[in-house]
Structure formats: structure tokens, C-alpha cells
Amino acid sequence: xxxxxxxxxxxxxxxxxxxxxxxxxxxxxxxxxxxxxxxxxxxxxxxxxxxxxxxxxxxxxxxxxxxxxxxxxxxxxxxx
Amino acid sequence: xxxxxxxxxxxxxxxxxxxxxxxxxxxxxxxxxxxxxxxxxxxxxxxxxxxxxxxxxxxxxxxxxxxxxxxxxxxxxxxxxxxxxxxxxxxxxxxxxxxxxxxxxxxxxxxxxxxxxxxxxxxxxxxxxxxxxxxxxxxxx
Numbered sequence: 517x518x519x520x521x522x523x524x525x526x527x528x529x530x531x532x533x534x535x536x537x538x539x540x541x542x543x544x545x546x547x548x549x550x551x552x553x554x555x556x557x558x559x560x561x562x563x564x565x566x567x568x569x570x571x572x573x574x575x576x577x578x579x580x581x582x583x584x585x586x587x588x589x590x591x592x593x594x595x596x
Numbered sequence: 597x598x599x600x601x602x603x604x605x606x607x608x609x610x611x612x613x614x615x616x617x618x619x620x621x622x623x624x625x626x627x628x629x630x631x632x633x634x635x636x637x638x639x640x641x642x643x644x645x646x647x648x649x650x651x652x653x654x655x656x657x658x659x660x661x662x663x664x665x666x667x668x669x670x671x672x673x674x675x676x677x678x679x680x681x682x683x684x685x686x687x688x689x690x691x692x693x694x695x696x697x698x699x700x701x702x703x704x705x706x707x708x709x710x711x712x713x714x715x716x717x718x719x720x721x722x723x724x725x726x727x728x729x730x731x732x733x734x735x736x737x
Contacts, residue, residue, distance in 0.1 A: 524651050525721035526732040569719070572654040588651055588719070594733040595648070595655075595679060595720030596632050596691050596711060 517543060517583050521553075525591040527566065530559040538587075546570075547577040549587065566591050601663035602676040605652055605720075615676040615694035624673050624696040628703040630711045632691035634684050644725045648681045648690055651719040655679070658718045662710055670706040672697045677710060679720060690722070 521536040528534055544552070550563045567590040568575050574590075581587060602618045616627050634646050663675045676694045684690055693710045697703040722733045 522651065524649065524719065526734075529732070569651070569654055572651075572657055574717075588654065590651070590719050591721070591732070592734045593715070593717070593719055594722045595650070595718050596715040 517541075517581075519581055519583065519585045519587055521549075522586060522588040524589065525594075527560065527589045527591050531557050540581075543580050543582070545577065546575060546579050546581065546587075549581060550577070553589075563589075600667055600674045601660065602674075602678070603656055603659045603663060604676075604678040605650055605655055605659075605681055606678070607680070607682040610678050610680050610689045610692050612689075612692055612694075615678055615692045618676045619674040619694045619696035621673050621696055623698060625698050626700040626703055627694055627696045628700065628707040629695075630691070630693040630707050631689055632711075634686050634688050634690060636686045638724060641726055643686065644727060645686070646684045646690070647723040647725065647730075648679075648684065649721050649723075650679070650681050652681075655719050659714065662713050662717070665713075666695070666706045666710060670697070670702050670709075671699075672702065672706050675706070675710065677714065679714075679718070681720070 517540050519538055521538050546568050553560050554563045569588040570585050659677045666675055673696045678692045680690050693707055695703045695707045724731050
């Protein structure tokens with residue numbers, strides 16, 4: 517299963533890129549993805565403090581990611 | 597039907613006049629505006645510039661949600677929420693919110709609700725640049 521991950525704010529600097537095409541053997545939830553990313557990128561150790569959006573809507577940790585979804589990593593926002 | 601919300605993210609200079617012109621109406625007794633400006637220091641450190649970036653399609657949706665909620669919750673006539681992205685210098689304007697209503701009190705309340713909510717939910721980030729480095733601002737440390 518493939519989906520896209522977008523990185524914003526501090527996370528772009530932490531992993532040195534804006535996006536990633538991600539492949540997973542089976543369907544995973546957001547919290548499972550967070551744990552995988554923490555393992556794969558040591559810099560993302562604060563991953564649990566970041567919000568996640570799926571297809572441009574905030575999503576809870578237990579939501580299952582689907583083929584083709586756009587998953588955005590949203591560190592604490594600071595607009596205004 | 598007349599559009600009652602104006603939502604915009606732009607790398608151009610924001611215009612206070614555009615926002616107040618959009619919301620003004622003969623039925624209204626007042627317009628409340630919030631204009632954010634880039635401050636020259638943070639925690640006694642001199643700021644040289646701010647760099648704003650957005651997850652634009654989602655940020656526009658979240659700004660629209662704020663405007664729609666306000667029209668639902670408060671007797672407001674119109675609301676404009678405009679945000680700038682890119683590099684902004686000291687004194688530049690990153691955000692403008694303008695609200696019009698028949699009576700002033702509710703316009704103040706709605707305007708404050710809009711800026712407070714924007715700072716919590718809209719996916720926009722600022723990086724502060726100092727003379728000796730830069731840091732992503734974390735509004736909820």
C-alpha cells in the first residue's frame with residue numbers, strides 16, 4: 517500500500533525534505549505510522565507531539581490510512 | 597447570494613483597506629479589525645525577519661471553517677481573514693482580520709475568537725531569523 521507523507525515547519529528541517537512516498541506491507545493507523553517514523557528517523561523523536569492531517573483534515577491517532585492518502589505531519593502551528 | 601467571507605493566503609502585501617472594504621455595509625454600525633505586525637524582538641533577542649510557510653490548501657479550509665463558525669455563532673455581517681506567506685520584515689503585516697456587525701460588542705468578540713482560533717488550528721508556521729541564527733516558533737511549547 518502506498519501513500520504520501522508531507523512534512524511542514526520544523527519537521528522539514530529535521531528530515532531534510534518536504535515529502536516522502538511511503539510503502540507499507542499492510543494497512544496501518546496513524547499511531548502506527550508515528551511509531552514507524554520515530555524508528556526510521558531518529559530526529560522525529562517528538563513525533564507524538566505533532567498533529568496529523570489526512571487529505572487536508574485533522575485526524576485522530578486511531579484512524580486507518582488508505583491507499584493514495586496524503587498524510588501531513590503538522591508540528592505546533594505558529595501563524596498570526 | 598452575496599459572499600459573506602473573504603479568505604486569502606498570499607505572498608503579496610496584505611491590504612487593510614481590501615479587508616475593511618469587503619466587510620463594510622450600510623446595515624453595520626462598525627468594523628473591528630485585528631492587524632498582526634512583525635515585532636522587532638522576541639525574548640529580548642533582535643529579530644531580523646520572519647519567514648511564514650503554510651500547508652496552503654488545508655490552511656485555507658481551516659480559515660474558512662473559522663469564518664463559517666463565526667457567521668453561525670455570532671450576529672456578524674461579514675468577515676475577512678487574510679494571511680501572508682514568505683519573508684516578512686519588521687513592521688510588515690502577516691495577518692488581517694476584519695469583522696462587521698450592526699453592533700460593536702459582538703464584532704470585538706468575533707474578531708478575538710477568529711485570531712485566537714487561527715493561532716491554534718491553521719497550519720501556518722513562522723521561522724524567526726536572528727542576527728546569529730534562526731528558530732521555528734513553537735506556539736505551544
